[in-house]
Amino acid sequence: MNDSCERAAKAEISFTVNGEAKSIRAYPMERLLDVLRLEFGLTGAKEGCGEGECGSCSILMDGTLVNSCLVPVLHAAGTSIATIEGLAVEDQLHALQEAFLQCGGAQCGICTPGMILAASHLLQTKAEPTTEEIREGLSGNLCRCTGYSQILEAVMEASRRRAVA
Amino acid sequence: METIADEQCEDEGYLMNRERIVGESVPRKEGRDKVTGRSKYVDDMVLPNMLFAATVRSQIPHGRIRKISFGADVAWDEFVVVSAKDIPGRNCIALIGDDQPCLAGEFVNHPEEPILLVAHPDRHVLQKAVHGVSIEYDRLPAIFTIEESEGRSEVVWGGDNIFKTYLIEKGNVEAGWQNADYIVEGEYSTGAQEQLYIENNGMIASFDEAQGITVWGSLQCPYYVHKALMALCNLPADKVRVVQMETGGAFGGKEDYPSMIAGHAALLAIKAGRPVKIIYDRLEDMAATTKRHPSRTRHRTAVSREGKILGGEIEFTIDGGAYATLSSVVLSRGAIHAGGPYYWPSVRIRAKAVATNAPPHGAFRGFGAPQSLFAMERHMDRIAQTIGLSPVEIRRRNFLQPGQTTTTEQVVREPIDLGKLLDRALEISDYESKKRAFANQNQTGGSKKGMGIAAFLHGAGFTGSGERYLSSVVGVEGCADGAVRVLVSSTEFGQGTNTVLSQIAAEALHLPYENVSMAPPDTLEVPNSGPTVASRTAMVVGKLVQSAALGIAQTLISSNLLDDGYSADEFREACRQYVAMHGQFRCWSRYDPPSGIFWDDEKYRGEAYAAFAWAVYIAEVTVDLATYSVSVDDFVALQEVGKVLHPVLARGQIIGGVAQGIGFSLYEKVVWQNGRMQNGQMTNYIMPTSSDLPPIRVFFEELGNVYGAYGAKGIGELPMDGPAPAILNAVEDALGVPFNSIPLLPEDIMDGLATSPENNATIFTSGGR
Numbered sequence: 001m002n003d004s005c006e007r008a009a010k011a012e013i014s015f016t017v018n019g020e021a022k023s024i025r026a027y028p029m030e031r032l033l034d035v036l037r038l039e040f041g042l043t044g045a046k047e048g049c050g051e052g053e054c055g056s057c058s059i060l061m062d063g064t065l066v067n068s069c070l071v072p073v074l075h076a077a078g079t080s081i082a083t084i085e086g087l088a089v090e091d092q093l094h095a096l097q098e099a100f101l102q103c104g105g106a107q108c109g110i111c112t113p114g115m116i117l118a119a120s121h122l123l124q125t126k127a128e129p130t131t132e133e134i135r136e137g138l139s140g141n142l143c144r145c146t147g148y149s150q151i152l153e154a155v156m157e158a159s160r161r162r163a164v165a
Numbered sequence: 166m167e168t169i170a171d172e173q174c175e176d177e178g179y180l181m182n183r184e185r186i187v188g189e190s191v192p193r194k195e196g197r198d199k200v201t202g203r204s205k206y207v208d209d210m211v212l213p214n215m216l217f218a219a220t221v222r223s224q225i226p227h228g229r230i231r232k233i234s235f236g237a238d239v240a241w242d243e244f245v246v247v248s249a250k251d252i253p254g255r256n257c258i259a260l261i262g263d264d265q266p267c268l269a270g271e272f273v274n275h276p277e278e279p280i281l282l283v284a285h286p287d288r289h290v291l292q293k294a295v296h297g298v299s300i301e302y303d304r305l306p307a308i309f310t311i312e313e314s315e316g317r318s319e320v321v322w323g324g325d326n327i328f329k330t331y332l333i334e335k336g337n338v339e340a341g342w343q344n345a346d347y348i349v350e351g352e353y354s355t356g357a358q359e360q361l362y363i364e365n366n367g368m369i370a371s372f373d374e375a376q377g378i379t380v381w382g383s384l385q386c387p388y389y390v391h392k393a394l395m396a397l398c399n400l401p402a403d404k405v406r407v408v409q410m411e412t413g414g415a416f417g418g419k420e421d422y423p424s425m426i427a428g429h430a431a432l433l434a435i436k437a438g439r440p441v442k443i444i445y446d447r448l449e450d451m452a453a454t455t456k457r458h459p460s461r462t463r464h465r466t467a468v469s470r471e472g473k474i475l476g477g478e479i480e481f482t483i484d485g486g487a488y489a490t491l492s493s494v495v496l497s498r499g500a501i502h503a504g505g506p507y508y509w510p511s512v513r514i515r516a517k518a519v520a521t522n523a524p525p526h527g528a529f530r531g532f533g534a535p536q537s538l539f540a541m542e543r544h545m546d547r548i549a550q551t552i553g554l555s556p557v558e559i560r561r562r563n564f565l566q567p568g569q570t571t572t573t574e575q576v577v578r579e580p581i582d583l584g585k586l587l588d589r590a591l592e593i594s595d596y597e598s599k600k601r602a603f604a605n606q607n608q609t610g611g612s613k614k615g616m617g618i619a620a621f622l623h624g625a626g627f628t629g630s631g632e633r634y635l636s637s638v639v640g641v642e643g644c645a646d647g648a649v650r651v652l653v654s655s656t657e658f659g660q661g662t663n664t665v666l667s668q669i670a671a672e673a674l675h676l677p678y679e680n681v682s683m684a685p686p687d688t689l690e691v692p693n694s695g696p697t698v699a700s701r702t703a704m705v706v707g708k709l710v711q712s713a714a715l716g717i718a719q720t721l722i723s724s725n726l727l728d729d730g731y732s733a734d735e736f737r738e739a740c741r742q743y744v745a746m747h748g749q750f751r752c753w754s755r756y757d758p759p760s761g762i763f764w765d766d767e768k769y770r771g772e773a774y775a776a777f778a779w780a781v782y783i784a785e786v787t788v789d790l791a792t793y794s795v796s797v798d799d800f801v802a803l804q805e806v807g808k809v810l811h812p813v814l815a816r817g818q819i820i821g822g823v824a825q826g827i828g829f830s831l832y833e834k835v836v837w838q839n840g841r842m843q844n845g846q847m848t849n850y851i852m853p854t855s856s857d858l859p860p861i862r863v864f865f866e867e868l869g870n871v872y873g874a875y876g877a878k879g880i881g882e883l884p885m886d887g888p889a890p891a892i893l894n895a896v897e898d899a900l901g902v903p904f905n906s907i908p909l910l911p912e913d914i915m916d917g918l919a920t921s922p923e924n925n926a927t928i929f930t931s932g933g934r
Contacts, residue, residue, distance in 0.1 A: 037209075042202075043202070043205070043206075043208075043209035044201075044202020044203070045202075046206070046208075046363070046364065046413070047208070047365075048363040048364070048365070048447070048847070049447045049846065049847040049848075050446055050447060051447075051846065051847070051848060053846070053847035053848050054363055054847055056363055083202070084201065084202035085201070085202055085203075087201070088201050093197075093200065093201070096200075097200040097201060100196075100200045101192055101193065101196045101197065101200055102192075103813070104190075104193075104813040104814060104816070104817040105200075106193065106196055106199045106200055107414075107659035107660070107661075107817060107821065108362070108363070108364070108412065108413045108414040108415075108658050108659030109195070109198075109199030109200075109204050109411065109413065109659070110206065110362075110363045110364040110413025110414060111363050111413075112199050112200055112202075113202040116200060134855070135855045135856045136855075136856055138855045139854045139855050139856040140854075141855075142363060142847065142852065142854060143363070143855075144360075144361050144362055144363055144414050144416070144821075144825070144852065145414055145659045145817070145821045146817055146820065146821050146824075147817075147820035147821045147822075147823060147824030147825075147853075147858060147861055148820075148824070148854075148855040148858055149820045149858075149860070149861055150813070150816070150817050150820065151855070152855070
């Protein structure tokens with residue numbers, strides 16, 4: 001948020017987060033990332049660069065993968081937002097989360113929430129992607145630990161599990 | 166009650182007919198929290214009444230601070246402001262030489278040097294305050310390169326701009342020159358590299374008179390921060406507490422600089438009487454914190470007609486930036502690795518770390534070795550060309566053999582067969598037939614392909630006497646509920662510390678992996694098991710964990726609470742009973758140097774490392790003649806790393822390291838202007854994405870290692886050493902033009918092809934024997 005945000009009046013903004021209706025008073029230009037983290041305590045979305053390059057703050061907005069550091073909260077009004085916190089149902093991990101654990105897709109874990117959401121978005125648009133399609137689909141999410149191979153394998157594994165299930 | 170375990174506990178008796186946990190890919194200990202987003206990193210933590218802080222930094226590379234003024238349009242009474250005058254203890258970041266100030270007082274020696282700290286309840290007003298401070302300087306001349314530092318037009322550190330030198334001498338180098346059929350010279354250089362962990366640096370500090378200072382942060386080495394805060398805040402050890410939060414990548418980049426940020430947060434918290442949070446944004450993290458040391462290596466090598474190295478001189482020089490920080494140790498590792506995995510009958514290695522007016526360079530995976538090994542492995546290809554041998558053959562004829570000595574005269578005691586390792590890598594990569602095919606294909610077409618080899622070694626643990634000085638301690642605790650906890654200050658930042666150390670304890674105690682947990686990385690709770698660096702955790706700390714865990718079992722058995730061949734339930738019950746009878750039940754193990762190990766700090770001679778990992782990497786590349794871009798099409802990473810404790814984690818370490826090595830070679834260029842990084846963003850400092858990397862194929866050989874837990878050697882840094890020379894060797898194979906400087910960007914290739922394709926080193930033939 002910058003000075004111009006401070007001068008603007010706060011507005012009432014409503015949207016759905018992980019299936020729950022939410023309503024807050026916020027500066028319209030406040031970053032969705034900050035609202036999620038600071039207002040709702042949903043700290044799974046991380047800030048890596050603040051300019052939409054690293055993808056650590058990735059979330060799904062109406063099913064579309066977005067960098068929440070680039071989304072003014074006003075733009076989220078009326079949308080349905082999914083964050084990493086909403087992916088596992090109770091204690092039952094999502095197939096992607098299981099696969100990331102099994103294949104070594106998470107090392108330091110900082111890119112993991114965004115990476116898993118990007119992968120879930122990919123699998124929604126393409127249930128059985130090729131390795132090349134996964135490489136392409138995840139190229140907006142940077143990981144410095146893994147060299148990506150085990151992430152690609154995790155996505156393949158999750159795709160296979162869902163095909164079987 | 167506490168017992169001291171014997172370091173040399175024997176475990177054979179326990180291992181009969183037991184399922185082994187070591188060697189299995191068990192679930193990562195903290196993995197579930199990571200994939201669900203529940204892990205707490207420092208920026209996820211909020212304390213009541215907390216202030217946010219920012220740093221006012223030097224805008225010039227070198228000068229004397231004349232005046233600091235505070236602009237009228239900032240409500241300064243709302244801010245807490247800290248300067249060097251507010252420091253209760255010594256104004257330094259205590260590390261090795263203690264020369265780096267925590268806040269600049271009279272002089273600034275590099276751009277981005279911290280001068281003032283400002284804190285406020287509203288983080289949004291911080292930048293305005295930072296810009297509201299104006300600093301007037303008397304500017305002083307500054308130097309920015311190794312050559313300028315050597316020229317001493319300006320002396321910016323000590324009397325001669327030199328932080329540290331080492332001289333390694335073996336055999337009679339002069340005889341090598343006299344007997345040489347060829348003398349081959351070359352100069353090689355590497356650039357700075359940003360660690361680029363995805364989580365920026367950050368720290369929270371809190372202070373009260375009774376408990377002293379507590380910091381929570383993203384860091385590798387809790388006791389480095391602890392030591393630095395004691396000196397800075399003038400507090401005794403028990404009034405400083407350091408807690409590592411989940412850490413989002415480090416790679417060496419969170420080895421020393423977190424002490425600086427912790428110091429800043431602590432000074433503000435003391436003055437404010439409230440908790441203070443400092444989180445760097447990407448630009449600040451890139452511009453102000455440490456990077457890999459830029460380097461220059463010069464080789465002059467005497468070689469026989471048969472392709473045997475007879476002797477040589479290696480000059481290895483690194484740019485340390487404005488303060489000494491870790492440069493002496495980086496230099497040491499680089500110097501010791503400079504001769505590669507080859508037998509040198511004689512050699513003279515002169516190593517030097519010099520000062521410039523750039524922010525201090527620091528630790529980054531490999532720690533000097535990727536720089537000097539890049540030079541060695543490029544130089545091996547040059548030697549091969551000069552005398553008309555293949556890159557394969559020149560290496561094969563010079564590989565260290567068991568019984569021979571390294572450049573520091575360390576005897577190779579393990580039965581390593583580097584020729585066999587090379588053969589296997591050649592076979593896996595289909596090297597020979599591809600090389601032949603590419604030679605034909607390259608006659609025509611818009612692109613050229615090539616194959617490149619790098620053979621190398623990496624020493625695990627601290628160099629020379631380092632482990633002896635560290636004298637690390639670990640603990641294993643039998644808890645009141647019968648579970649087991651590992652107590653170490655060795656931190657998890659992605660590499661798998663929690664998982665591997667738990668595996669080792671579980672293995673030693675014959676318990677399920679699930680029964681072992683890690684104590685929180687908090688200096689109130691855990692002993693100093695040394696810094697989490699130098700590929701030492703699995704090997705050195707792991708061995709201590711194994712030993713302390715055995716102490717727990719032995720104590721229960723000797724107390725008649727447990728019999729050999731116990732079940733997990735029996736162990737749990739015995740442990741409960743022991744705690745009920747005696748109270749807290751912990752076994753400690755302290756590092757005990759292996760006997761018969763000799764290291765001479767004066768002459769830099771002897772057993773440099775308790776173990777070396779060995780590797781042969783092969784890269785296949787395509788150079789596009791229209792765009793001059795290089796793509797790596799296939800990458801084979803074959804290494805001997807002792808016992809692989811966890812196959813999935815080990816493979817992850819290798820692939821991740823190779824990826825960083827590919828970035829180091831082809832993408833990651835720090836653009837400097839007057840000592841300041843100009844491209845401190847992820848949009849203009851380019852690291853590899855998932856679409857940029859080839860399949861990285863990982864293979865292990867497992868010889869074992871008597872000094873490591875269950876035969877483990879270090880593994881974390883090794884994969885950083887090989888990619889750059891393998892790729893640059895492959896580029897030369899493709900183009901027939903040598904490139905000896907990294908990063909190698911398309912514009913460099915364009916320039917290289919446009920100018921003379923001749924070798925840039927002097928090669929001459931001596932008059933024979």
